[in-house]
Amino acid sequence: MLESQLLRAVADSLSDPIFVIDDTGRYLDVLGGKDRDDYDSGRYLIGQTLHEVLPQAKADRFLNWIRAALARGEVTRYEFSLSAAECAGNHREGPNGEQWFEGRISPLNDLPDNMPPCVAWMVFNITHHKAMQQQLRYMAASDALTGLANRHAFDELLPRIQAEHRRRGLPLALALIDLDHFKSVNDRYGHPTGDAALRCFADALRTHLRAGDVPIRLGGEEFAVLLPSTETPAASLTLGRLQAVLRARPMPVGTGETLTLAFSAGIVDAASLPDSDAAYHAADARLYQAKRAGRDCIAGDDA
Numbered sequence: 001m002l003e004s005q006l007l008r009a010v011a012d013s014l015s016d017p018i019f020v021i022d023d024t025g026r027y028l029d030v031l032g033g034k035d036r037d038d039y040d041s042g043r044y045l046i047g048q049t050l051h052e053v054l055p056q057a058k059a060d061r062f063l064n065w066i067r068a069a070l071a072r073g074e075v076t077r078y079e080f081s082l083s084a085a086e087c088a089g090n091h092r093e094g095p096n097g098e099q100w101f102e103g104r105i106s107p108l109n110d111l112p113d114n115m116p117p118c119v120a121w122m123v124f125n126i127t128h129h130k131a132m133q134q135q136l137r138y139m140a141a142s143d144a145l146t147g148l149a150n151r152h153a154f155d156e157l158l159p160r161i162q163a164e165h166r167r168r169g170l171p172l173a174l175a176l177i178d179l180d181h182f183k184s185v186n187d188r189y190g191h192p193t194g195d196a197a198l199r200c201f202a203d204a205l206r207t208h209l210r211a212g213d214v215p216i217r218l219g220g221e222e223f224a225v226l227l228p229s230t231e232t233p234a235a236s237l238t239l240g241r242l243q244a245v246l247r248a249r250p251m252p253v254g255t256g257e258t259l260t261l262a263f264s265a266g267i268v269d270a271a272s273l274p275d276s277d278a279a280y281h282a283a284d285a286r287l288y289q290a291k292r293a294g295r296d297c298i299a300g301d302d303a
């Protein structure tokens, strides 16, 4: 098989599409995008321009992004929404309604002299992520003390995110976290200071996790974090960094004293386990190992 034929065959087998677009906004080629659950066939676009196919404001915005990526000479990422109804000439073979996409626009290098400057615009349908984020916001399921999602939200969310990640072949890190020796915090400084410490820990979770990660207070001094599309070693690194932050920044508790919070955590890849109960129990078993290993410790895949 000729190399170019092979490349074409590989590109066309991709479930997510790649649009090759020049600096005037003309579609020169459309590769991949086979997954009809997530995408319409885009081949009808070839030869047309953004402005011939899309509403003016969207076409202007997309062309600006393309020119910005070409000017910068590096990959740029954007999130945008689009529905089949907005695309003139679309054959409506794909999903219905508004879809959310992440676009990665890469300038193409080493093109033949007779070609205009072009980008490869890779597109990923992220509608399900958006829907999950929104669902989480809508579920009036926040913990009164910390404002984090609560156990009810966790019980609702874990099976759904887990099933979605399994379907897509993506990892889903689940971390169960328990603050160490928290009883002694209450005993030594009093319950109101214990409450303040729990709020302080929740703030640290909010601050130091990525935007898509979901911190939850399961109850008492027990927390969970769901890290979508994240392998367990990366989740361990994230929580290790949080442990370092807590060590470096003790919390003032009045009378000049400071309190250093520490936690133990157990992490599993929930997507590799059959259901949410199995994921929870596996993470809990690792948390127990971390406690037995001396606390202030994280047990992941290498535990």
Ligand SMILES: Nc1nc2c(ncn2[C@@H]2O[C@H](COP(=O)(O)OP(=O)(O)OP(=O)(O)O)[C@@H](O)[C@H]2O)c(=O)[nH]1
Residues within 6 Å of the ligand: 145, 178, 179, 180, 181, 182, 183, 184, 186, 190, 191, 192, 193, 194, 195, 198, 219, 220, 221, 291, 295
């Ligand atoms: N201030 C405050 N304390 C809480 C809250 N919920 C649970 N606690 C306290 O958290 C402490 C948990 O204690 P233990 O389960 O013995 O665990 P620990 O002292 O953290 O010890 P290890 O987990 O074994 O490291 C108890 O003293 C609870 O009263 C809360 O909402 N506010």
